[in-house]
Amino acid sequence: MSQTEARPIITDLNPMSPISEAYRTLRTNLQFASVDRTLQLLMVTSASPREGKTTTINNLAVAYAQSEKSVILVDADLRKPTAHQTYNLSNRCGLTNVLTGQAAAADAIKETQISHLSVLPSGLIPPNPSELLGSRKMDQLLEELRSRFDIVLIDTPPVLAVSDAQVMATRCDGVLLVVNARSVKRQQAVKARDALQFVQANIVGVMLNQTSSRDVGAYYEYSQ
Amino acid sequence: MTTELDLKHYISIIRKRIWIVALVVVLGTAAAGVISYMLIKPVYQAYTKLIVNSPNIKAGMLQLDLNAINTNISLINTYKEIIRTPAIMDLVVQKHPEFGVTTEELMQKITFSSVNGTQVVTLTYTDHDYKKAANIVNAISEVFQEQIPQIMMVDNVYLLHMAKVEKMPSPVKPNPKVNMAISFVLCFLLGIGIILLLDYFDDTIKTEADVERALGLPTLGAVPSIKQGDLKRKRRKSTISAKAGEASHVSN
Numbered sequence: 001m002s003q004t005e006a007r008p009i010i011t012d013l014n015p016m017s018p019i020s021e022a023y024r025t026l027r028t029n030l031q032f033a034s035v036d037r038t039l040q041l042l043m044v045t046s047a048s049p050r051e052g053k054t055t056t057i058n059n060l061a062v063a064y065a066q067s068e069k070s071v072i073l074v075d076a077d078l079r080k081p082t083a084h085q086t087y088n089l090s091n092r093c094g095l096t097n098v099l100t101g102q103a104a105a106a107d108a109i110k111e112t113q114i115s116h117l118s119v120l121p122s123g124l125i126p127p128n129p130s131e132l133l134g135s136r137k138m139d140q141l142l143e144e145l146r147s148r149f150d151i152v153l154i155d156t157p158p159v160l161a162v163s164d165a166q167v168m169a170t171r172c173d174g175v176l177l178v179v180n181a182r183s184v185k186r187q188q189a190v191k192a193r194d195a196l197q198f199v200q201a202n203i204v205g206v207m208l209n210q211t212s213s214r215d216v217g218a219y220y221e222y223s224q
Numbered sequence: 225m226t227t228e229l230d231l232k233h234y235i236s237i238i239r240k241r242i243w244i245v246a247l248v249v250v251l252g253t254a255a256a257g258v259i260s261y262m263l264i265k266p267v268y269q270a271y272t273k274l275i276v277n278s279p280n281i282k283a284g285m286l287q288l289d290l291n292a293i294n295t296n297i298s299l300i301n302t303y304k305e306i307i308r309t310p311a312i313m314d315l316v317v318q319k320h321p322e323f324g325v326t327t328e329e330l331m332q333k334i335t336f337s338s339v340n341g342t343q344v345v346t347l348t349y350t351d352h353d354y355k356k357a358a359n360i361v362n363a364i365s366e367v368f369q370e371q372i373p374q375i376m377m378v379d380n381v382y383l384l385h386m387a388k389v390e391k392m393p394s395p396v397k398p399n400p401k402v403n404m405a406i407s408f409v410l411c412f413l414l415g416i417g418i419i420l421l422l423d424y425f426d427d428t429i430k431t432e433a434d435v436e437r438a439l440g441l442p443t444l445g446a447v448p449s450i451k452q453g454d455l456k457r458k459r460r461k462s463t464i465s466a467k468a469g470e471a472s473h474v475s476n
Binding site: 026052056183184189 | 427428429430431432434435438439441442443446447448449450454
């Protein structure tokens, strides 16, 4: 599975690509998505695996970082963590270590080669991820991150697979639901939405991934 | 959704998968061609023409009587039934054992038709072998002509035209060109049907409109599949000092 390899982030490698522009559009839309409160703690999830959650969150993180906001990407996908590989970081000390009290948040947060972008890798995979994510310690950690960074992006497992996403959704300002235009069935997407709304999560919107490129429209090329 | 948008939607769906139509049409038409040219045994038709006309019994009455004509036309319907009875067909089978046909077969393959309002009737026989068909239809006509005076007590059937055995007409069926044309049209419709059906059963969420309809949520972004080519222009720009939307000025 390609999930285990480091994946390139297009907004970093090729900022002029129409696809990078699409991510910047997403960033802009997110800034205007909620009027009342700022979306400082944003969670990204999807109905099923391999819909493009992690790709989206990585690109969104870089897009935010490019607008000179201090961004932290929290890899809360404790089932299949990938952030440490993507950014070439050590995973020996990460989110789980902070949650179990073995390390301080400051030690676990790592700077990346991309300026303004920090990453909190998953740490070692625990046997009880849902309990860890729902712990009091998590609330404290999120508060701390809130005070230190402009934007906190949280990567989570798929909604329909495990309850982690629901647990996290209650703690976030907003949830971005990634929908894969090729693979996800309508019922799955609806189920995922219902699961998130059931826990009173604030779903700010949908990120449509892997649309057929013809639908994108030529005006994205405008920037080139 | 307005009707116009609906139509546009369907056209775009069909255009996206037009290759299915092309494939179905090519395969279907080719199959129709192969079947008509190679597999179906050609069927030939031989026919004779008879006229039903009562002789004028009264001497000196030369001109045609409308009543008599109408009587003859009515008789044609009677003959139509008579010719399908074993009374005629058994005799044909007895007289011509060389055909190797049964009474039932003859009754099945013979057609007796008349153009409305005329006294001329056409006897048609279809078979895979034209010569056989011609011989049979001639034999039937002759027997029919012989038997009518006995059955109806009136001698009013005359053979106008016998089927020519030597002639080799083109088969009446199959007609490969017509078959292929029909197959073309049907396959075209079938292809479009398949596309619409595929679209109907495809319940993935494809567009922003689908998102709105299925989830009732706004779409904040849409990203096409990232291909290797998109990543190629490696201008590593880890430190972009541009604000949102101004990236293009910086990198150029």
